[in-house]
Amino acid sequence: MADSKREIERKYEATPETRLPDLTRVAGVSAVVHRGLTELDAVYHDTEDLRLAAGSVTLRRRTGGADAGWHLKLPVSAGVRDEIQAPLADTLPPDLAGLLRSRVRGRPVVPVVRILSARDVHHLLDADGALLAEVSIDEVLAERLSGKGHGTTSAWTEMEVELADDGDPALLDAVERRLRKAGVRPSGSASKLARALAETAPKGGARKPGRERSEKAPRTAGDHVLAYVRRQVTALVELDPAVRRDDPDGVHKMRVATRRLRSALKTYRKVLDPAVTRPVRAELKWLAGELGAERDREVLDARLRARTAAVPGTLLLGPVKARHQLSSAARRAASRQRVTAALDGERYLALLDTLDALLADPPLLPRAGRAPENVLTRAVLKEHRRLETRIEHALEQPPGEGRDVAMHEARKAAKRARYAAEAARPALGKPARRFAKRTKAVQKVLGHHQDGVVARDALRTLAVQAHGAGESAFTWGLLYGREEAAAAERERELPGVWARARGPELRAALKG
Numbered sequence: 263m264a265d266s267k268r269e270i271e272r273k274y275e276a277t278p279e280t281r282l283p284d285l286t287r288v289a290g291v292s293a294v295v296h297r298g299l300t301e302l303d304a305v306y307h308d309t310e311d312l313r314l315a316a317g318s319v320t321l322r323r324r325t326g327g328a329d330a331g332w333h334l335k336l337p338v339s340a341g342v343r344d345e346i347q348a349p350l351a352d353t354l355p356p357d358l359a360g361l362l363r364s365r366v367r368g369r370p371v372v373p374v375v376r377i378l379s380a381r382d383v384h385h386l387l388d389a390d391g392a393l394l395a396e397v398s399i400d401e402v403l404a405e406r407l408s409g410k411g412h413g414t415t416s417a418w419t420e421m422e423v424e425l426a427d428d429g430d431p432a433l434l435d436a437v438e439r440r441l442r443k444a445g446v447r448p449s450g451s452a453s454k455l456a457r458a459l460a461e462t463a464p465k466g467g468a469r470k471p472g473r474e475r476s477e478k479a480p481r482t483a484g485d486h487v488l489a490y491v492r493r494q495v496t497a498l499v500e501l502d503p504a505v506r507r508d509d510p511d512g513v514h515k516m517r518v519a520t521r522r523l524r525s526a527l528k529t530y531r532k533v534l535d536p537a538v539t540r541p542v543r544a545e546l547k548w549l550a551g552e553l554g555a556e557r558d559r560e561v562l563d564a565r566l567r568a569r570t571a572a573v574p575g576t577l578l579l580g581p582v583k584a585r586h587q588l589s590s591a592a593r594r595a596a597s598r599q600r601v602t603a604a605l606d607g608e609r610y611l612a613l614l615d616t617l618d619a620l621l622a623d624p625p626l627l628p629r630a631g632r633a634p635e636n637v638l639t640r641a642v643l644k645e646h647r648r649l650e651t652r653i654e655h656a657l658e659q660p661p662g663e664g665r666d667v668a669m670h671e672a673r674k675a676a677k678r679a680r681y682a683a684e685a686a687r688p689a690l691g692k693p694a695r696r697f698a699k700r701t702k703a704v705q706k707v708l709g710h711h712q713d714g715v716v717a718r719d720a721l722r723t724l725a726v727q728a729h730g731a732g733e734s735a736f737t738w739g740l741l742y743g744r745e746e747a748a749a750a751e752r753e754r755e756l757p758g759v760w761a762r763a764r765g766p767e768l769r770a771a772l773k774g
Contacts, residue, residue, distance in 0.1 A: 484630025
């Protein structure tokens with residue numbers, strides 16, 4: 263079974279003569295303890311075309327040291343990575359293979375670089391002897407094992423400062439200031455693998471993995487739409503491991519990326535040929551649906567927990583919390599199984615390949631070559647008019663199921679209008695930002711309303727189950743009534759929020 267930890271570290275250039283300055287002069291560091299020399303032998307794996315390195319992902323099998331085994335490192339932000347560890351084995355553990363699936367797409371991972379490190383380790387301790395950070399000076403020898411540059415070697419010395427678990431990142435800033443005063447400078451490479459691949463590549467050969475050809479600044483409408491689409495596709499791929507690991511908010515973020523992508527392909531169908539993108543939108547709708555069951559469960563459970571917690575104990579009649587937990591566990595098992603099955607299926611991989619192909623050879627229409635101001639503005643305003651029609655229709659409906667359905671349709675239109683403005687923001691600037699912000703406020707009201715509709719349906723089911731088991735259904739009825747009152751409040755709130763979002767000055771600014 264794989265273990266995971268958050269790795270926060272910084273790398274610095276060094277030489278064999280580099281010595282640590284006195285780090286006890288760093289605030290909070292009471293002692294620097296030498297832990298001796300460790301020999302590490304790591305073989306890094308990747309696809310032949312270095313897909314993992316291109317995404318700043320590293321996969322290695324390492325022996326030596328206290329954490330021998332397979333290590334997969336996924337980027338989080340600059341200097342921060344999630345490291346997933348699995349026991350030492352001859353072949354890649356299935357748990358780690360699954361986390362690579364969105365990137366490798368069935369291609370085999372093979373040894374690409376071997377890195378031998380002689381690591382001289384020091385621990386920074388506080389006054390109580392607790393570990394604050396680990397500082398190491400590594401003598402490194404790297405050898406290319408496959409592809410162009412096979413057999414080429416490179417050697418260097420570097421320093422690493424890694425924060426202890428749950429440590430304060432401010433410590434790294436303080437340590438760095440001390441190192442800089444001693445003449446130690448940050449490394450130009452984010453990882454040993456990146457440096458090894460760069461230094462063992464043939465001269466004049468392929469560009470460094472992870473450094474894609476610099477994109478020209480978007481100029482045309484097509485440039486801007488494709489840039490937005492590319493960001494969402496990248497998000498899908500990068501969020502896949504978070505969903506598989508059941509990270510907080512992972513499903514939500516991946517579902518949002520899927521919806522943004524689908525929305526952009528539909529909104530900007532005057533830019534990208536709908537005859538080509540229509541089947542892609544259908545597949546994105548399928549993926550959003552598979553993710554939706556788990557996300558809807560998360561939202562519902564959080565809402566019911568909050569509602570139940572607000573009920574006075576004297577009104578909690580029967581095993582209310584226990585019944586909710588039992589129901590939640592059953593829904594969770596089903597929804598997680600559905601998500602995992604979708605991500606493990608061939609249909610999902612085919613969708614990712616299709617999206618890559620679309621970006622590699624985009625089906626641009628003549629309007630894609632025009633200036634973005636006119637093309638993108640027209641698309642955003644068209645989505646705004648669509649939203650206006652749906653909201654007016656919803657507000658005309660009498661309270662009841664018909665209004666609930668109409669408000670849900672308005673919510674979907676609000677999301678599309680907001681995503682349209684987000685995609686146009688780099689080209690249209692502040693007007694698009696204000697448009698997106700105000701539309702998000704409308705979406706939020708409509709979203710709370712729809713969450714209440716879903717909650718009422720779930721509460722009725724729980725009440726029926728409780729009654730059938732001989733339990734009191736009083737509390738479930740009480741919660742149902744509170745959800746009805748909250749929905750009525752959202753309906754009263756909507757006209758005011760919508761009035762601010764449909765202001766003529768905003769549309770005039772967009773029209774420019």
